[in-house]
Amino acid sequence: MEKACDVCGAIFDATKNAKRCSPECRKDASRTLNRKSAREYRAAHREEVLESKRQYRAAHRKERAEYNRKYYAAHSAEIVERRREYRAAHREEIAERRRQYRAAHREEIAEYNRKYYARMDEESSLMMLQAALRALAEHRKATA
Numbered sequence: 001m002e003k004a005c006d007v008c009g010a011i012f013d014a015t016k017n018a019k020r021c022s023p024e025c026r027k028d029a030s031r032t033l034n035r036k037s038a039r040e041y042r043a044a045h046r047e048e049v050l051e052s053k054r055q056y057r058a059a060h061r062k063e064r065a066e067y068n069r070k071y072y073a074a075h076s077a078e079i080v081e082r083r084r085e086y087r088a089a090h091r092e093e094i095a096e097r098r099r100q101y102r103a104a105h106r107e108e109i110a111e112y113n114r115k116y117y118a119r120m121d122e123e124s125s126l127m128m129l130q131a132a133l134r135a136l137a138e139h140r141k142a143t144a
């Protein structure tokens with residue numbers, strides 16, 4: 001009996017109640033069905049799925065950190081290169097995202113900068129004070 005494959009539409013000679021023309025189309029159909037049901041499951045059990053992901057991450061925190069550490073150590077040159085390529089290819093987008101971020105976080109950024117410069121001021125005052133104290137000690141040693 002001739003039939004149209006319900007995946008690719010090809011006409012094939014169907015034995016019994018076959019709906020797909022080839023093993024490839026059968027696999028393709030079951031993959032599609034699996035994806036669809038996984039998607040539906042996730043949509044219907046959103047909170048449970050998120051919670052189980054959270055639990056998994058919490059239970060495997062150390063292994064995951066260790067895995068990431070090893071991965072970065074083994075692939076650092078590639079990663080640096082990939083990031084450089086990404087930045088070069090997406091220069092405009094990145095600049096635009098940065099502009100949007102800055103516009104949306106103006107206050108926070110100003111506050112962060114204020115704290116940063118206050119800390120730098122303190123640190124440089126401290127360094128100047130230490131330098132003055134060292135100079136004074138040198139002076140005392142020289143004139144003692």
Ligand SMILES: [Zn+2]
Nearest residue numbers: 005008021025
């Ligand atoms: Zn087919």
